[in-house]
Amino acid sequence: MTWQDDAGRDLVRSFGERMAMFVRGEGSYLWDAEGTRYLDFLAGIAVDSLGHAHPVFVEAIATQAATLAHVSNYFATPPQLALAAMLKRVAGTGDGGRVYFGNSGAEANEAAFKLARLHGGSDRPRILALTDAFHGRTMGTLALTGKPWMQEPFLPMTPGVEFIDSTIEALEAAIDDRVAALFIEPVKGEAGVLELPAGFLRAAREITERHGVLLIIDEIQTGAGRTGEWFAFQHEGITPDAITVAKGIGGGFPIGALITYGAASELFYPGTHGSTFGGNALGTAVAGAVVGEIERAGLVQNAAERGEQLRSAILGIDSALIGGVRGRGLLLGVALTHPIAKAVVAAAQEHGLVINAPNDETIRLVPALTIGDVEIDEFVALFTAALRTVEDALLLETPTEVPA
Known part of the structure; x- marks a missing residue:
C-alpha cells in the first residue's frame, strides 16, 4: 500500500x-x-x-500553547485583544472599528453576509457580488460566489444575491436604495488572478456611499501585505465598511476575521453571531506574531519590490507559452x-x-x-x-x- x-x-x-x-x-x-x-x-x-517553520511562528505556538490555548468567547484574553487592535491599525479603521474572529476565510465571509442582512433588514433585500468572484464553499459564501458551475450541485442557493459584471457601468445600473451590500474581491484569484478595471473600487465606494450600501471587500487572498499594501483596497485610497481576512494573517494557523468600520461596527449585538473556537488565545497569539513579523521585517514592501522583480523575470523568459503576467x-x-x-x-x-x-x-x-x-x-x-x-x-x- x-x-x-x-x-x-x-x-x-x-x-x-x-x-x-x-x-x-x-x-x-x-x-x-x-x-x-x-x-x-x-x-x-x-x-x-x-x-515554513519560521522561528517566530514556531515560538508563538509553543509559548502560547504552554500558557493558555482556549477559554471560549465568554472571556477575553490578551492575545485576542492585541490582535484586534493590530488589525484595526493596519486596516486603518480608526477608533470606531471592531473585529470579529472566526477560523477561516469562509467563516469571515459568513459573518460579513450576516452583517449585510442586519444592515439591510426588510427594506434592503438585495446583496450584490461580482461574476466569477470566489468567496467560499459554505452554503452562505457559495451563494456569494459568482461561479454557476460551483453552485449547481447545491441549488437552491440562499436567496437575495445578484451578480453583476465588474464594470463601473454595471455598478451604476445595479445599485439602488434596496441594496444592502456590495461584495468585492479586489483581485479575482480563483478566476485566474484577474484585476478589476481602473477606478472600479473608487467608483464602488462613491456609489455605495450615495445609496447607503455597505461596501464589503474580501481580502482573504489579497490581505496581509500580499499585494504590496497591507490590504489591496489601500492602493486606491478608499475606506470600505468591512473587510474579511484570513489566510496570510495566520501564516499556517487557521484563523479568519471580519474587520468593520464606523457605523457597520455597531450592527452585531449579543446573540447575532458567534464561534466556539473563533478568537481563541492560541490562534490570535500566532496571528499576532505573524502580523507583527510582517511589519517588523518590512515584508509588505518586500512583496511590492519582489513582485515587480518576479514579473520582470517571468516576462524575460524566452517561451512562446507565456502570454503575459497579471x-x-x-x-x-x-x-x-x-x-x-x-x-x-x-x-x-x-x-x-x-x-x-x-x-x-x-x-x-x-x-x-x-x-x-x-x-x-x-x-x-x-x-x-x-x-x-x-x-x-x-x-x-x-x-x-x-x-x-
Whole structure:
C-alpha cells in the first residue's frame, strides 16, 4: 500500500488526487517522504506568509500553547485583544472599528453576509457580488460566489444575491436604495488572478456611499501585505465598511476575521453571531506574531519590490507559452497562450517547483512574502525548465505535415 492508496481510501474525494505527500518545510522549501526538495511558490495558497517553520511562528505556538490555548468567547484574553487592535491599525479603521474572529476565510465571509442582512433588514433585500468572484464553499459564501458551475450541485442557493459584471457601468445600473451590500474581491484569484478595471473600487465606494450600501471587500487572498499594501483596497485610497481576512494573517494557523468600520461596527449585538473556537488565545497569539513579523521585517514592501522583480523575470523568459503576467505584489498570474496550465504544473513539480493552476490558461504564483534573489533566480530556472518540457511535449503531439 502507498500513501496514494491511503489517501484514496480514507480522504473525501472533493479535493481530487493529492499531488504529493510533504513531510517537512523550511523557508520557501518543502521535502517529500523520499527526501526530494521543492521550491514552494504556492505557500499553501497564499497562507504561509513567513514561509515554513519560521522561528517566530514556531515560538508563538509553543509559548502560547504552554500558557493558555482556549477559554471560549465568554472571556477575553490578551492575545485576542492585541490582535484586534493590530488589525484595526493596519486596516486603518480608526477608533470606531471592531473585529470579529472566526477560523477561516469562509467563516469571515459568513459573518460579513450576516452583517449585510442586519444592515439591510426588510427594506434592503438585495446583496450584490461580482461574476466569477470566489468567496467560499459554505452554503452562505457559495451563494456569494459568482461561479454557476460551483453552485449547481447545491441549488437552491440562499436567496437575495445578484451578480453583476465588474464594470463601473454595471455598478451604476445595479445599485439602488434596496441594496444592502456590495461584495468585492479586489483581485479575482480563483478566476485566474484577474484585476478589476481602473477606478472600479473608487467608483464602488462613491456609489455605495450615495445609496447607503455597505461596501464589503474580501481580502482573504489579497490581505496581509500580499499585494504590496497591507490590504489591496489601500492602493486606491478608499475606506470600505468591512473587510474579511484570513489566510496570510495566520501564516499556517487557521484563523479568519471580519474587520468593520464606523457605523457597520455597531450592527452585531449579543446573540447575532458567534464561534466556539473563533478568537481563541492560541490562534490570535500566532496571528499576532505573524502580523507583527510582517511589519517588523518590512515584508509588505518586500512583496511590492519582489513582485515587480518576479514579473520582470517571468516576462524575460524566452517561451512562446507565456502570454503575459497579471496581478500585483506577490499575487501574480502567468497567462498562458495555450490551455495547458495543468501540464505546466505537473512538469514544474517534476522539476522540483510547486505552483498552481486556477484555470486551464493561468499559473498562479503566491510565494512566501520572505522571498529574495535566491528564490526568484531558482524559480526562473525551474519554471523555464518546466515550460521547455511542455513545449517539447506539444511539438511531439503536433502532426507532421506531409507535402502535397
